[in-house]
Amino acid sequence: MNKIVFFGGKGGVGKTTCSASYAVFSAKSGLKTLLVSTDPAHSTSDIFEKKIKNEITNILPNLDAIEISGEKESKIYMDNVKISLKNVVSPVIVKEINKQIDAASISPGTEEAALFDKMIEIITEKNDEYDRIIFDTAPTGHTVRLLTLPELLGAWLDTLIKKRSKSVTLMSMANHHGQTDKKDIDNDEVIKILRKRYEKINKAKKIMMEDKLLSFIFVINAEKLPIDETVKAINILEKYNVLVDGIVVNKILPENMKDDFWKSKKEQEQKYLDIIMETFKGKKIFKLPLLQEDMKSNNIENIADKFSEFN
Amino acid sequence: MDNEKVKEFLNNFKLFFQGATDFNRKSQSLLMKESHNEMDDFILLCFGDILGIPIPTSYYSLELLPLIADDLDGWQRRMVSRLYIWGEKWGDFDLDA
Amino acid sequence: MNSLILVLSVIIIFIIAYATYGSYLCKTWGLDPKKQTPAHTMEDGVDYCPAKAPVLLGHHFASIAGAGPIVGPIQAAVFGWLPVMLWIVIGSIFVGGVHDMGALFASVRHDGKSLGEVIHSTMGDTGRKLFSWFAWLTLILVIAAFTAICAGLFVSTPAAGSTSILFIILAIAFGFFVYRKGAGLGVSTVVGVVLLFACIWLGMRFQFTAGFTKSTWVIILVAYITVASVAPVWILLQPRDYLNSFLLYAMIIGAVLGLVILHPTIEAKSFVAFNTGNMNYLFPMLFVTVACGAISGFHALVGSGTTSKQIDNEKDVKLIGYGSMLIEGVLATIAIITATYIATPELGELLSDGGPMNVFATGIGNFMQSFGIPFETGKVFTSLAISAFALTSLDTATRLGRFIFQELFDNRQSADEKANVLTNKYVSTVITAGLGGLLAVMGYAKVWPIFGSANQLLAALALLTLAAYLKKSGKSNKVAVIPTIFMFVVTFAALVLLIIQKSADFATNWILVIIAAILLVLAVVLARFGYKTLTETTEEKIKG
Numbered sequence: 046m047n048k049i050v051f052f053g054g055k056g057g058v059g060k061t062t063c064s065a066s067y068a069v070f071s072a073k074s075g076l077k078t079l080l081v082s083t084d085p086a087h088s089t090s091d092i093f094e095k096k097i098k099n100e101i102t103n104i105l106p107n108l109d110a111i112e113i114s115g116e117k118e119s120k121i122y123m124d125n126v127k128i129s130l131k132n133v134v135s136p137v138i139v140k141e142i143n144k145q146i147d148a149a150s151i152s153p154g155t156e157e158a159a160l161f162d163k164m165i166e167i168i169t170e171k172n173d174e175y176d177r178i179i180f181d182t183a184p185t186g187h188t189v190r191l192l193t194l195p196e197l198l199g200a201w202l203d204t205l206i207k208k209r210s211k212s213v214t215l216m217s218m219a220n221h222h223g224q225t226d227k228k229d230i231d232n233d234e235v236i237k238i239l240r241k242r243y244e245k246i247n248k249a250k251k252i253m254m255e256d257k258l259l260s261f262i263f264v265i266n267a268e269k270l271p272i273d274e275t276v277k278a279i280n281i282l283e284k285y286n287v288l289v290d291g292i293v294v295n296k297i298l299p300e301n302m303k304d305d306f307w308k309s310k311k312e313q314e315q316k317y318l319d320i321i322m323e324t325f326k327g328k329k330i331f332k333l334p335l336l337q338e339d340m341k342s343n344n345i346e347n348i349a350d351k352f353s354e355f356n
Numbered sequence: 357m358d359n360e361k362v363k364e365f366l367n368n369f370k371l372f373f374q375g376a377t378d379f380n381r382k383s384q385s386l387l388m389k390e391s392h393n394e395m396d397d398f399i400l401l402c403f404g405d406i407l408g409i410p411i412p413t414s415y416y417s418l419e420l421l422p423l424i425a426d427d428l429d430g431w432q433r434r435m436v437s438r439l440y441i442w443g444e445k446w447g448d449f450d451l452d453a
Numbered sequence: 454m455n456s457l458i459l460v461l462s463v464i465i466i467f468i469i470a471y472a473t474y475g476s477y478l479c480k481t482w483g484l485d486p487k488k489q490t491p492a493h494t495m496e497d498g499v500d501y502c503p504a505k506a507p508v509l510l511g512h513h514f515a516s517i518a519g520a521g522p523i524v525g526p527i528q529a530a531v532f533g534w535l536p537v538m539l540w541i542v543i544g545s546i547f548v549g550g551v552h553d554m555g556a557l558f559a560s561v562r563h564d565g566k567s568l569g570e571v572i573h574s575t576m577g578d579t580g581r582k583l584f585s586w587f588a589w590l591t592l593i594l595v596i597a598a599f600t601a602i603c604a605g606l607f608v609s610t611p612a613a614g615s616t617s618i619l620f621i622i623l624a625i626a627f628g629f630f631v632y633r634k635g636a637g638l639g640v641s642t643v644v645g646v647v648l649l650f651a652c653i654w655l656g657m658r659f660q661f662t663a664g665f666t667k668s669t670w671v672i673i674l675v676a677y678i679t680v681a682s683v684a685p686v687w688i689l690l691q692p693r694d695y696l697n698s699f700l701l702y703a704m705i706i707g708a709v710l711g712l713v714i715l716h717p718t719i720e721a722k723s724f725v726a727f728n729t730g731n732m733n734y735l736f737p738m739l740f741v742t743v744a745c746g747a748i749s750g751f752h753a754l755v756g757s758g759t760t761s762k763q764i765d766n767e768k769d770v771k772l773i774g775y776g777s778m779l780i781e782g783v784l785a786t787i788a789i790i791t792a793t794y795i796a797t798p799e800l801g802e803l804l805s806d807g808g809p810m811n812v813f814a815t816g817i818g819n820f821m822q823s824f825g826i827p828f829e830t831g832k833v834f835t836s837l838a839i840s841a842f843a844l845t846s847l848d849t850a851t852r853l854g855r856f857i858f859q860e861l862f863d864n865r866q867s868a869d870e871k872a873n874v875l876t877n878k879y880v881s882t883v884i885t886a887g888l889g890g891l892l893a894v895m896g897y898a899k900v901w902p903i904f905g906s907a908n909q910l911l912a913a914l915a916l917l918t919l920a921a922y923l924k925k926s927g928k929s930n931k932v933a934v935i936p937t938i939f940m941f942v943v944t945f946a947a948l949v950l951l952i953i954q955k956s957a958d959f960a961t962n963w964i965l966v967i968i969a970a971i972l973l974v975l976a977v978v979l980a981r982f983g984y985k986t987l988t989e990t991t992e993e994k995i996k997g
Contacts, residue, residue, distance in 0.1 A: 152405075214391075375510060376514050381512065387687060387691065
C-alpha cells in the first residue's frame with residue numbers, strides 16, 4: 046500500500062469509518078500514521094471519542110489525527126491577508142479593499158481552495174514525518190480537482206512569474222540605463238511569494254503523481270449505482286496516473302438471514318458482489334460487515350483487523 | 357529687460373533643448389510603459405474578478421493583494437479605458453512624422 | 454533676399470503671433486490657471502505626472518517634429534518659395550497652432566484622453582469602425598511615403614544606404630553590450646560615437662550601387678520595419694534612440710552654424726506657376742503637400758495623448774500647444790531654405806533625382822562645408838540623420854497600424870483566437886508593412902499628396918471636434934470653425950483632383966486611385982458624423 050492513501054466514494058457509504066479503521070490498522074502494523082479528516086461533520090472525533098481539532102492530535106500509539114475544514118482555513122488565510130495589508134497600506138485603504146476580500150471569502154470555490162491548500166501543506170510538510178498519511182476525502186470530483194490543481198496553478202503561477210519578471214526587468218532597464226540586475230528579480234516580494242507557492246505545488250505534484258506515493262481506495266456498497274460510478278471514477282483517476290489500489294465493499298449483510306425480506310436482500314447483494322469481483326479484478330477487494338452498533342473506539346480494532354487479510 | 361529675466365529665459369531655453377533632445381527619455385518611458393503594461397496584465401490575471409471576469413485561481417491571488425493594493429485604483433481606471441487602443445498606443449509611440 | 458533675414462523675420466512674426474493671437478485664444482477658450490489639471494487630479498506616476506513647462510515643451514516638440522516638416526516644404530518648393538512660406542506662416546498661426554493648442558486643451562479638459570480617443574468615443578459603432586479604417590489607411594500611407602523617400606535617398610546617395618545599415622547594426626550591438634552585458638554607459642557612449650563616425654567613413658567607401666534599385670531598397674526597408682516593429686522595444690529602440698540624439702545634436706549645430714556663416718541668398722524663384730504641370734495646382738495641392746510644417750492631424754493624436762497628461766497648469770497649454778507648432782514652423786522654414794538657395798531648375802533636378810531628403814542633405818552638406826566639413830561627408834551625415842528619423846517613424850507607424858488592424862479584425866463575440874488569421878501579430882504586421890511597400894514602389898511623389906490629404910483630413914476632424922467642444926462649453930468657436938471648413942475644402946478638392954489626375958493612367962495607378970477614392974468616401978462620411986456632433990451638442994455625445 047502506498048504512503049498517502051485517499052478514501053473516496055459517495056456520501057453515506059462509510060468513508061469515515063473505513064478510513065478510521067484503516068488508520069488504526071496501519072498504526073497497529075507499526076507505521077507512524079496520520080489520519081486527516083476533511084469531513085465537515087467531524088465524525089472522526091466521534092469515532093475515537095476524542096476531541097480532534099485543526100491541529101495534530103495523538104489518538105493511539107503511532108496514530109495521530111487532524112480535522113481540517115475549508116471554512117476555518119479560508120478564514121485564517123483571509124485574516125492573514127488583511128493583517129499584512131494593514132502593514133503595507135493605510136488601514137483606511139484596507140477598509141475599502143476588505144470588501145474585495147470578503148467578497149472572495151463567500152465565493153463558491155474559496156472553501157474548497159482553502160481545503161486543498163491545507164491538504165497540500167500536509168502532504169508536503171508531513172510527508173517525511175509519517176509513514177502513512179490517510180485522507181478521508183470528499184467525493185471523486187473534488188479529488189480530481191485536487192489532482193489537477195498543480196497543473197492549473199502551475200501554469201498560472203508560471204505566467205505570473207514570467208510577467209512579473211519581465212516587468213521588473215524592463216523597469217530596471219529603464220532606471221539603470223538599460224542594465225538589468227538579476228538581483229532585482231530575486232529580491233522582488235511578489236516573485237518570492239509566487240515562487241514559494243510554485244515550489245509547494247510542485248513538491249505536492251511530485252509526491253502525488255511523479256513518485257506515485259499516492260493511492261486511492263474506493264468505498265462502495267454492494268449496489269448497482271455505486272459500481273457504475275466507481276468504474277467511471279477509476280477511469281478518470283487512472284488517466285491522471287493515480288493508482289486505485291483497492292475497493293472496500295462496506296456494510297455487507299451477515300450470513301444466514303432469517304426472514305424472506307432479508308434473504309432476498311442478501312441474494313441480491315451476492316449478485317452484486319459477484320459483479321464487483323468481476324469488474325474490479327486485479328484490485329484488492331476488502332469486505333467489511335454491516336455493524337450492529339456505531340463504530341466506537343472499543344470495536345474499531347476488530348474492523349481494523351479485516352484489512353490485514355489482504356495486506 | 358533685467359538680468360533675472362534673461363537668466364530665467366536662458367534657463368528655460370536650456371530646459372527646452374534638453375527636453376527636445378532627450379531621446380533616452382522616450383525609450384525610457386517606452387520601457388516603463390511596457391513594464392507597467394506587463395503588470396496590468398498581471399493584475400488582470402490575479403484580480404480580474406474586480407472587473408467581473410471570473411478568475412478560477414482568485415483565492416490564491418489574494419495573498420498578493422497587500423503588494424498590489426496601492427495600484428489597484430489606478431489599474432481599474434486604466435482598464436476601463438482600454439476597450440479600444442485609441443489614445444493609449446498613439447500616445448505611447450510617437451510617430452515622428 | 455537673404456535666407457537669414459527670412460528666418461529671423463519668421464521668428465519675429467511668430468513671437469508677435471504668440472503674444473497676440475495666442476493670448477486671444479487663451480482668453481476666448483477660458484484657460485484657467487487655477488483649474489486642476491489631470492496630471493494632478495489623476496496623478497499615478499505612470500502616465501499622469503506633472504512636468505515643468507519648458508521640459509514638456511521640448512518633449513512635445515520632439516514628438517511632433519520629425520522628417521515630415523522637412524520633406525513637405527521642400528517638395529512644395531516647386532511652386533516657388535513664397536506661397537510655401539506664406540502657408541507655413543499663416544497656417545502655423547491660424548490653423549496648425551489653433552489645432553494643436555485646441556487638441557491639447559480639449560484633452561486636458563477630458564481627463565487627458567487624446568483627441569483621437571475623444572473623436573473615437575463620440576462616434577457610434579459604425580463611425581468608430583470607419584475611423585479605425587481611416588487611421589489604418591493613413592498609417593499605410595505614412596509607411597508608403599517614408600519608405601519611398603528613404604529608398605529614393607538611398608539610390609541617389611548610395612553611401613546613405615550603406616551607412617544606415619551599418620548604423621542599425623551598430624545600434625543593436627550597442628544595445629547588446631550596454632543593456633545586456635552591462636558595459637558602462639560612459640565608455641560605451643564614447644565608443645558608440647566613434648563607431649558612428651566610422652559607420653559614415655565605411656559607408657562612404659562601400660556603397661550598394663549595382664542592382665540596388667528603388668524597388669530593391671523598398672523590399673529591404675519593408676523587411677526591416679516588419680522585423681523592427683515586432684521586436685521588443687529594448688532590442689533596437691532604446692539604443693537607436695540614444696544614438697539618434699547625437700545625430701540630432703550634430704545636425705542642429707551644423708545647420709544653424711552653417712546658416713549663420715553662409716547666410717545664403719535665396720536663388721529660387723519666389724513664384725513659379727499656379728499649375729506646375731500635370732494638374733498640379735497650387736490650390737489645393739500646396740495645402741496637402743505642406744502638412745507637418747503648417748498643420749498636421751497627427752499632432753492631435755500623438756502629442757495630445759501623452760502631453761496632456763503631464764500639463765502642470767492650464768496656462769502651460771499655450772506655450773506647449775501653440776508654441777511648439779510655431780517652433781515647428783521655424784523648422785519648416787529652415788527646411789525650405791536648404792532648398793531655395795539652390796536655383797529653381799537645379800532644384801527640380803535634385804528633387805526628381807533623390808527626392809526632398811536628397812535636397813535637404815545637399816543643402817545641409819553645403820552649410821557644413823562653410824566651416825570646413827567636406828561636402829560629401831556632411832551630406833552623407835545629414836542623410837543618415839534624417840533617414841534614421843524616417844526609419845523611427847516607419848516602425849512606429851507599422852506598430853500602430855498592426856494594432857489597429859488586429860483590433861479591426863478581431864471578432865469580439867468569439868473566443869477562438871486561432872479562427873482569424875488576420876488578428877495574428879505577424880500576419881497583420883506583414884499585411885500592413887507589405888501594403889505600404891507596394892504603394893512605396895509607385896514613388897514618393899505620387900504617394901505624398903495622398904498621405905498629406907489623409908493627414909489633413911484627420912486635422913479637419915480634430916478641428917471639428919474642437920469646434921464642437923467649444924460650442925458645447927458655450928464659447929465662441931469661430932477660430933476653430935473657419936479652419937475646419939478650410940481644411941475640409943482642401944481635402945475634398947485635393948482628393949478629387951488626385952483621383953482625376955491618377956485615373957488618366959489607371960493601369961499603373963489603380964491602387965492609388967482606389968485608396969484616394971476610399972479616403973474621399975471616408976471623408977464625406979466622417980464629415981457628416983462630425984457635422985452631426987457639431988449640431989447636436991449634448992453632454993454625453995462629447996464625453997462618450
